[in-house]
Amino acid sequence: MGGFTINVLECKSVSKWYGDAAVLKSVDFDLAQNEIHAIVGENGAGKSTLVKIISGLVPVDVGTIKFEGSDRTFSNIREIQNSGVALIHQEPRLFPDLSVLENVCVDYQVRDGKSKRFNWKKAEGETKELLAQLGCSFSVHSPVKALSVADQQMVDMVSALRKKLKLLIVDEPTASLTPSEVARLFETIRKLNASGVAIIFIGHRLEEVLQLSDRITVLKDGEVVAVKKTSETTEDELIRLMVGRNISASSTDSKTSSGQTSLKVSNLESPGYVADVSFEVNRGEILGIGGLVGAGRSELLETIFGLRKRSAGEVISTKHGSIKKVKRAISSGIALVPEDRAHNGLFLNRSINENLVITNLKLTSRGGKRNFGKEREIGQELIEKFRVKLSSATQLVRELSGGNQQKVSLAKWLKQEIEILLIDEPSRGVDVGSKSEIHQFLNNSAKDGMSIIMVSSDMRELIELSHRIIVMRNGRIAGELSGSEISEEAVLRLASGLATAGKGH
Ligand SMILES: Nc1ncnc2c1ncn2[C@@H]1O[C@H](COP(=O)(O)OP(=O)(O)OP(=O)(O)O)[C@@H](O)[C@H]1O
Ligand SMILES: [Mg+2]
Structure with missing residues (x-):
């Protein structure tokens, strides 16, 4: 190469419209x-749109894309699949009822040279080996729907790695991963890169972006506002470039709660996921739940809410008494905002406004009659508060960008009279600006007396917001941290079983 850096990919004047936008x-x-x-x-x-165009999944309207010197045009999906470019989507796109192995084989099948038969044994061997390299321990025969989002991402990754890769694009792969999983993923990406695979990486956690990349392109409203060498920029500069305003740091004021218990969980048990969990949460308190993916954190929230079968234990609201079923939880002022919002939290084929008001029918209807004016008003208020980027409130939710979908699924709860909020990964996939707004919302709600139980894999978020942290491991509470005991290291030690300190239960 004689010292020249050869461009594998060159996009020139690429433009794309959806309708008039x-x-x-x-x-x-x-x-x-x-x-x-x-x-x-x-x-x-426009990040996801750009990489979908590069990978061939979305047609470009104006502009050229050259890959290894020639125009990237395709006549069918096979050509796209065999072009050496793989895109790992923001939300894993898998067939939930099929097994891991079946999913991996759906778009890439190794056939025997002569007989053209599909060789399951060989595919299984390859898949197992790749999963082991990625540090995954789940079975290739388990159905994908039984896996966590993080593990589903790994399945996507394996499908990509089975092909002859020249360019790997990862669209926000770390949004729901814990630090150790991020480290594992980055190691894989670096290894691939060292072996000659070019990488495009999309991410909202800027510290990770700075750690991994060589260069950074900043997009704002569909335009490139800067291309920076990573070694010559900082987190603050990137935020200024992408947001165009200053972000208020999350408030560091006194983290005090009322001292009045609002919810008491005792000896809660859900077979296979939650074992003998007991804790209390106070009015006005943010209780963080840390732990590795698979530790049972989301399952704990679901069990408290009554969504998941409980084999033992009790959940008692100080005000409303014992809670067993979802209906009772809701009528007792408990809300659950799930992690996998695309599947659990939203009606993708309905409009933004309909999604926002469905949880607020009490406010927008009377005697079973909908008040459309009131619906629009409440919808508009939530859209503005959370800065949902859209072309109109009647747009379908499926057309929103990933992060904006997350905002809708959060916003729809927030006109409610919630006493206890169970929230799973509050800022997954959300940009820095909106993240600080979500944090402010959680802080203010706690100040107003709401109890919040928050699962987060984002270490900074967990540490900055929580008054107290419970760390889970293998379905059990591995320890509890409060006040000055709270640190990233302490959480990680408990999560990985290196320490059994903390108050314990
Ligand atoms: N199929 C579609 N129909 C209409 N509008 C769309 C469609 N897909 C994307 N858009 C719009 O294009 C814009 C860019 O979306 P894109 O998904 O590329 O954003 P992004 O930068 O990836 O955001 P995020 O960080 O939230 O993932 C958004 O305003 C979105 O609503
Ligand atoms: Mg996106």
Whole structure:
């Protein structure tokens, strides 16, 4: 190469419209063979659209895309699949009822040279080996729907790695991963990169972006506002570039709660997931739940809420008494905002407004009659409060960018009279600006007396927001941290079983 860096990919003046909305405006983007190039930007900036165009899944309206010197045009899906470019989507796209192995084989099948028969044994061997390399321990025969989002991402990754890869694009792979899983993923990405695979990485956690990438392109409202060498920029500069305003740091004021218990969980048990969990949460308190993926954190929230079968134990609201079923939980002022919002929290084929008001029918209807004016008003208020980027409130939720979908699924709860909020990964996939708004919302709600039980894999979020942290491991409470005991290291030690300190239960 004689010292030259050869561009594997060159996008020139790429533009894209959805209806009248210009989503990408004359974007230039290039990628060298040995490079890890990150793309950052607010929710709805156009990041996913750009990489979908690069991978061939979405047609470009104007502009050219050259890959290894020739135009990237395809006549069918097979050509796209065999072109050496793989895209790992923001939300894993898998067949939930099929097994891991079946999913991996859906778009890439090794056939015997002569007989053209599909060789399951060989595919199984390859899949197992790749999963082991990625540090995954689940069975290739388990149905994908039984896996956590993080593990589903790994399945997606394996499908990509089975092909001859030249370019790997990962769209926000770390949103629901814990630090150790992020480390494992980054190691895989670096190894691939070292073996000659170019990488495009999209992420909202800027510290990770800075740690991994060689160069960073900043998109804002569909335009490239900067291309920076990673070594020559900082987190603050990136935030300024992508948001265009200053972000108020999350409040560090006194983390005090009332001291009045609002919910008491005793000896809660859900077979296979939650074992003998007991704790209390106070009015006005944010109780963080840490732990590795698979530790049973989401399952704990679901069991408290009554969604998951309980084999022993009690959940008692100080005000409303014993809670067993979902209906009772809801009528007692408990709300659950789930992690996998695309599947559990939203009606994708309904409008933004309908999604926002469905939880607020009490406020927007009387005697079974909908008041459309009131619905619009409440919808608009929530849209503005959470800065949902959209073309109109009647747009279908499925057309929103990933982060904006997350905002809708959160926002729809927030006109409620909630006493106890169970929230799973509050800022997964959400940009820095909206994240600080969500944090402010949680802080203010706690100040107003709400009890919040929050599962988060984002270490900074967990530590900054929580008054107290319970760390789970294998379905049990491994320890509890409060006040000055709270640190990233302490959480990690408990989560990985290196320590059994803390108050314990
Ligand atoms: N199929 C579609 N129909 C209409 N509009 C769309 C469609 N897909 C994307 N958009 C719009 O294009 C814009 C850019 O979306 P995109 O998914 O590329 O954003 P993003 O930068 O990936 O955001 P996020 O960080 O939230 O994932 C958004 O305003 C979105 O609503
Ligand atoms: Mg996206």
